[in-house]
Amino acid sequence: MPSTRRQFLGFTVTAGTIPIVTIHPLEATPAMLSTAIRNVVGEAQLRSGKVRLDIPPLVENGNTVPMTVSVASPMTATDYVKSIHVFNEKNPQPNIGNFHLGPWAGRAQVATRIRLADSQKVVAIARLSDDSFWQVAADVVVTLAACTEEVN
Amino acid sequence: MASALINVPARAKRGDVVEIRTLTSHIMETGFRRTAAGDLVPRDIITSFTCRYNGTEIFRADLFPAIAANPYLSFFTVARESGKFEFEWIGDNGFVSTASASITVE
Numbered sequence: 498m499p500s501t502r503r504q505f506l507g508f509t510v511t512a513g514t515i516p517i518v519t520i521h522p523l524e525a526t527p528a529m530l531s532t533a534i535r536n537v538v539g540e541a542q543l544r545s546g547k548v549r550l551d552i553p554p555l556v557e558n559g560n561t562v563p564m565t566v567s568v569a570s571p572m573t574a575t576d577y578v579k580s581i582h583v584f585n586e587k588n589p590q591p592n593i594g595n596f597h598l599g600p601w602a603g604r605a606q607v608a609t610r611i612r613l614a615d616s617q618k619v620v621a622i623a624r625l626s627d628d629s630f631w632q633v634a635a636d637v638v639v640t641l642a643a644c645t646e647e648v649n
Numbered sequence: 650m651a652s653a654l655i656n657v658p659a660r661a662k663r664g665d666v667v668e669i670r671t672l673t674s675h676i677m678e679t680g681f682r683r684t685a686a687g688d689l690v691p692r693d694i695i696t697s698f699t700c701r702y703n704g705t706e707i708f709r710a711d712l713f714p715a716i717a718a719n720p721y722l723s724f725f726t727v728a729r730e731s732g733k734f735e736f737e738w739i740g741d742n743g744f745v746s747t748a749s750a751s752i753t754v755e
Contacts, residue, residue: 561717588715589681594710601705608708608723612679612715623719643717 530584530620533591537582537622538630546633548581550621554636558642559613566596568605568623568631578605579624587617600626612643655736657714657750669700669708671739673746679714691723695720695740703732728754 534543551565568578577600583593596607605623613619616638623631656670680692683732692714700708708724720738732755738746 506711557714565723578742585715590714592711593715596724598724599707601702601729602725603727606723606725607679607710608721609710610717610721611663612717 518648524542525551527586530586530591530618534620534622537595537624541628542631543622543630543632545611545632547625548553548621548623548633550619552619552635552637555638556613556640558641559615559639561610561639561643562613562639563608564611564619565606566621566623568625570605570623570625572603572605574600574601575626577626578597578602579626579628581607582622582624583611584620585611585613585617585624586619587615588613593619613637613639614642615639634640650683653736653738653746653748655734655750657734657752658753660753660755662755663730667728668723668725668750669734669750670674670721671698671700671736671748672719672721673739673748674719675740677714677716677718677720677743681714682689685691693741693744695738697737697739698722699737699739700724701735701737702726703730718719728752730754738750738755 532591536579547569549567554563566581578598584591585593593611618634618636620632620634626635653671653673658667675695676693678690678693682690684690690701694714695712698710699706707726710722712720731752734750736748
């Protein structure tokens with residue numbers, strides 16, 4: 498880390514949109530989240546829209562959180578959703594699930610139940626047939642965390 | 650072996666979009682939890698789920714520890730012909746579980 502105030506301010510400016518957060522060792526960090534997203538998206542542009550993420554904004558039990566991802570797509574042979582990827586910000590691992598579908602699905606929607614170890618952001622990304630990527634994020638407040646508690 | 654619950658409509662009109670829901674019993678141990686003694690509990694999860702419709706793969710999922718115990722999945726397909734859906738769950742420690750369901754398309 499640069500030492501003088503001027504250098505430090507210069508550093509944060511070049512760092513641009515990277516948020517400054519406290520880092521806990523057992524959590525995925527926003528850096529891990531963006532790395533996991535880059536592993537899927539590559540260098541392609543990630544646009545907002547088309548994707549809808551239905552998840553409760555406040556959950557009591559992070560051990561099982563219902564989640565539905567749907568994508569606005571006609572699901573025709575030439576315009577369809579190839580895959581849906583879901584990520585989290587603060588679980589020990591940034592991935593939640595990858596779901597592969599195709600034009601035969603008729604409707605681009607998947608639902609499952611997930612674990613959330615902390616109040617955090619959940620990100621859903623869809624890859625369309627033209628290899629464009631679309632994302633949406635949702636914030637979830639969790640009162641009882643999952644994943645890392647002690648086994649009784 | 651593990652038991653699974655499958656929900657597929659028994660009948661559909663050709664071209665209908667039908668929802669497929671599956672639930673299988675599995676602990677989905679994350680590998681991040683510790684016992685009171687401080688030992689890490691080894692990971693034991695389902696890593697992959699596949700659905701085939703008359704032999705053709707129509708849906709596949711890669712699962713991670715962030716999927717809740719007893720994984721539930723819901724997805725859709727166009728009912729194009731009568732036949733069989735086959736489901737397969739694959740996981741750690743050689744876990745394999747299969748199930749199937751039939752559909753009549755009119």
